[in-house]
Amino acid sequence: MRRVFQLEQSLPSGDHVLGRLGYNPTKAEISDWRSQIEQAIGEFAPLLSAKGIVKIVKVVSRSEEHVALEGGLVLVSQKLARILSSSDEVSVLAATLGVKVVEKIENLLEAKEIAKAAILDAIASESVEHFVDWMQAILVRERLRLGYAPTMRFSPGYGDWRLDVQPQILTFLGAEEIGLSSHPQTYVLQPEKSITAVLGWEKR
Secondary structure, eight states: OEEEEEESOOOOOHHHHHHHTTOOTTOGGGHHHHHHHHHHHHHHGGGOOEEEEEEEEEEEEEOSSEEEETTSOEEEOHHHHHHTTTEEEEEEEEEEOOSHHHHHHHHHHHTTOHHHHHHHHHHHHHHHHHHHHHHHHHHHHHHHHTTEEEEEEEOTTSTTOOGGGHHHHHHHHTGGGGTOEEOTTTOOEESSSEEEEEEEEEEO
């Protein structure tokens, strides 16, 4: 099953943005930063439009080092194989904010508005995470009714799961539909502020 998700404005928590910038959101002395962040979230909200694709497929084979999925995608990682060891099905997902927010960050840097660029960079990072959390919450709610519980979410580049799987994931999902690709040498997602991940489903 393949689904496309969209959220017109994926607005992150100001506290999460503060945390990404390295500040403790419980400290009173950061009130000025909090005010700037809340203002920036409102100002840049039109740039925080998110799109995503999720495909739920069956596990067809597994070993201690890999999990093979229906449709031909093979996940090669010992850590991921352990996470998915009890999963009958897996959600493969991709999400992106698109190019406009990345271009705005670059424009701010060129204009020497360094602080504002840093704030928007943190907002955008939290925005795409918020969107993936939103998609996952919908899936969890639906799948719990079918008797499935989720594993932790896991992305390429974590643990021993190599980044060079990115092109395979994007092809598997048909991610060109949401404008998502990866760099041919580094496998970094393009545009930035994008995520790929998998999430297992265990029968309860």
